[in-house]
Amino acid sequence: MAGRPARPLPRACEDARLLASLELDGEIDELGAKQLRRHLASCPDCASWVAEMRSVTSLLRATPFEPVPTDMAPRVPPRVGPPKAGAPCSWSANGGCRERTERVLPRVAP
Numbered sequence: 001m002a003g004r005p006a007r008p009l010p011r012a013c014e015d016a017r018l019l020a021s022l023e024l025d026g027e028i029d030e031l032g033a034k035q036l037r038r039h040l041a042s043c044p045d046c047a048s049w050v051a052e053m054r055s056v057t058s059l060l061r062a063t064p065f066e067p068v069p070t071d072m073a074p075r076v077p078p079r080v081g082p083p084k085a086g087a088p089c090s091w092s093a094n095g096g097c098r099e100r101t102e103r104v105l106p107r108v109a110p
């Protein structure tokens, strides 16, 4: 995080944050949940971190997806098909033979 000095976390804190991540994903078991609760009760740094992660996760999960603008859709290289017999080939400046190139772009939700 910005503004915080970079220092390694104690092992117990690393373990607790891993357990918190599992909890957020619904993958924590009973023993892990107990260990996490115990650590958070005695470590204000991790308690604060976990509270922030829970808040961010819940906000992200409640936020609807936005459609990707078409100009931001991932560019897929053209798929070059077999040359057409006798077809003229005019190579363009941006590469590819228009007559032999089929652009395949992913469909983007409106």
Ligand SMILES: [Zn+2]
Pocket (backbone or CB within 6 Å): 012, 013, 014, 016, 039, 043, 045, 046, 047
């Ligand atoms: Zn801790």
